[in-house]
Amino acid sequence: MTQEELFKKLVAHCKEYGFVFPSSEIYDGLGAVYDYGQNGVELKNNIKRYWWDSMVKLHENIVGLDAAIFMHPKTWEASGHVGAFNDPLIDNKDSKKRYRADVLIEDWLAKQDEKIDKEVEKARKRFGEAFDEAQYRATSPRVLETATKRDEVHTRFADALNANDLNELRQIILDCEIVCPISGTRNWTEVRQFNLMFSTQMGSTAEGANTIYLRPETAQGIFVNFLNVQKTGRMKLPFGIAQIGKAFRNEIVARQFIFRMREFEQMEMQFFVRPGTEMEWWNKWKETRMAWHRALGFGDENYRFHDHDKLAHYANAATDVEYNFPFGFKEVEGIHSRTDFDLSNHQKFSGKKIQYYDPETNESYVPYVVETSIGVDRMFLQVMSAAYTEEKLEGGDQRIVLKFPAALAPIKVAVLPLVKKDGMPEVARKIVDELKYDYNVVYDEKDSVGKRYRRQDAIGTPFCVTVDGQTLEDGTVTVRHRDTMQQERVKIEQLRAMVDEACSYRTLFKKLSL
Numbered sequence: 001m002t003q004e005e006l007f008k009k010l011v012a013h014c015k016e017y018g019f020v021f022p023s024s025e026i027y028d029g030l031g032a033v034y035d036y037g038q039n040g041v042e043l044k045n046n047i048k049r050y051w052w053d054s055m056v057k058l059h060e061n062i063v064g065l066d067a068a069i070f071m072h073p074k075t076w077e078a079s080g081h082v083g084a085f086n087d088p089l090i091d092n093k094d095s096k097k098r099y100r101a102d103v104l105i106e107d108w109l110a111k112q113d114e115k116i117d118k119e120v121e122k123a124r125k126r127f128g129e130a131f132d133e134a135q136y137r138a139t140s141p142r143v144l145e146t147a148t149k150r151d152e153v154h155t156r157f158a159d160a161l162n163a164n165d166l167n168e169l170r171q172i173i174l175d176c177e178i179v180c181p182i183s184g185t186r187n188w189t190e191v192r193q194f195n196l197m198f199s200t201q202m203g204s205t206a207e208g209a210n211t212i213y214l215r216p217e218t219a220q221g222i223f224v225n226f227l228n229v230q231k232t233g234r235m236k237l238p239f240g241i242a243q244i245g246k247a248f249r250n251e252i253v254a255r256q257f258i259f260r261m262r263e264f265e266q267m268e269m270q271f272f273v274r275p276g277t278e279m280e281w282w283n284k285w286k287e288t289r290m291a292w293h294r295a296l297g298f299g300d301e302n303y304r305f306h307d308h309d310k311l312a313h314y315a316n317a318a319t320d321v322e323y324n325f326p327f328g329f330k331e332v333e334g335i336h337s338r339t340d341f342d343l344s345n346h347q348k349f350s351g352k353k354i355q356y357y358d359p360e361t362n363e364s365y366v367p368y369v370v371e372t373s374i375g376v377d378r379m380f381l382q383v384m385s386a387a388y389t390e391e392k393l394e395g396g397d398q399r400i401v402l403k404f405p406a407a408l409a410p411i412k413v414a415v416l417p418l419v420k421k422d423g424m425p426e427v428a429r430k431i432v433d434e435l436k437y438d439y440n441v442v443y444d445e446k447d448s449v450g451k452r453y454r455r456q457d458a459i460g461t462p463f464c465v466t467v468d469g470q471t472l473e474d475g476t477v478t479v480r481h482r483d484t485m486q487q488e489r490v491k492i493e494q495l496r497a498m499v500d501e502a503c504s505y506r507t508l509f510k511k512l513s514l
């Protein structure tokens with residue numbers, strides 16, 4: 001199965017099992033907007049809890065905030081979003097399709113890397129044990145030719161982005177002979193800038209209305225509340241403010257399901273530090289966030305950092321945590337050193353002093369900021385992609401199983417009476433009642449036990465508990481484990497401790513060494 005086929009199956013699975021639905025589907029959906037179903041909302045909440053607790057509970061110097069989506073319009077002038085939150089767009093005149101010019105070039109660059117990797121793999125097979133990869137990469141004429149071209153284009157690309165040179169971006173597309181995937185032609189328009197913010201009107205009449213924006217990032221709600229939180233919480237630098245909330249961007253190229261949406265959710269943490277210490281903190285937060293991702297156990301090799309070619313208007317250092325999605329390594333999270341850009345600008349635009357008095361140095365200054373910013377939906381897709389597994393079973397059967405870390409699983413336990421009689425449903429209901437105050441538990445009595453197991457595998461339930469004849473005699477049940485499919489006999493009183501041990505966030509948090 002190709003990665004593309006795998007991704008299609010994943011999207012279909014998300015719909016079939018109540019994880020993600022297209023928004024307003026009965027009206028044929030709305031581009032790049034999605035709804036989360038009965039299982040999706042549980043997984044999403046668990047991801048948010050994993051993030052929130054790891055920030056707010058595990059760090060004494062990080063507190064939470066829930067700011068409004070609507071903010072004073074000046075916020076977005078101060079933050080630079082009105083002037084600079086743009087994407088460079090290009091249209092293909094034959095297909096009439098619109099693309100992000102930077103994405104077309106990034107895809108081309110990624111293809112060159114793939115080409116090189118393929119050459120290396122071919123050589124590895126040819127030379128066998130004696131193969132020296134480093135030497136091959138440094139000397140193979142074919143690899144060197146591709147790498148040189150790639151590096152030249154990469155340098156031109158980074159320069160063009162940093163200089164905001166739209167003509168040069170178009171020229172790179174022409175020089176690299178990039179074609180439209182739909183029409184297959186190179187008949188491109190000019191490149192132009194497009195602001196990504198959604199706007200609406202506030203006020204009862206159109207005349208008296210004020211244009212306001214749906215926030216494109218949650219971070220600004222934190223910046224404008226810096227003094228409120230610092231003063232009321234008597235916070236001392238360094239300290240952080242964490243927030244989870246919706247953000248909106250009028251993405252033109254909305255692709256790859258919930259990877260790039262127009263309405264999405266962010267989990268952002270702004271960490272305020274003394275100027276001059278920001279690089280140290282930026283490195284520390286890179287490490288901390290990578291540990292958070294890796295603790296989920298989806299394979300360290302599937303994560304990497306990717307430093308930005310073009311720094312956002314507010315940053316002096318920025319990196320992405322990328323995950324190896326079925327469509328390649330892509331950004332899940334950004335870790336940015338934002339300097340004092342935002343606080344200083346809010347100070348300027350609002351005319352209010354936004355400074356911190358440092359009792360250690362006896363000085364007042366505008367703090368610097370290191371930000372960690374991760375998309376909930378993108379993290380959701382990451383967890384889904386990593387968990388989705390198709391397995392061949394003995395006897396030729398196949399099962400689809402979502403191997404979620406137990407703490408993130410939407411349902412923790414399914415309780416199944418073997419038959420709908422002889423008092424088994426009553427015992428099963430009692431077990432559900434015992435566990436339901438602490439966990440999401442379902443009761444299922446329809447179909448054969450085998451079919452019920454498959455249903456739970458498909459939504460990633462770690463435990464299936466079967467009540468049978470023996471239960472009525474000795475108070476034990478069969479616990480069937482999702483990943484190994486192994487079964488064991490357990491006393492009903494032991495169930496709670498078993499589920500607790502496996503599903504607690506503690507298991508994940510212990511790996512973070514915080």
Ligand code: GAP
Pocket residue numbers: 216217218219249251258259260261262264265266268331332333334371373374375376377378379
């Ligand atoms: N406050 C900084 C900021 O917003 P960003 O790199 O533009 O930085 C941070 O966004 C994260 O938000 C991304 O790494 C991604 O996970 C998520 N994100 C951004 N745009 C998104 C979109 N259109 N759909 C889904 N998630 C998005």
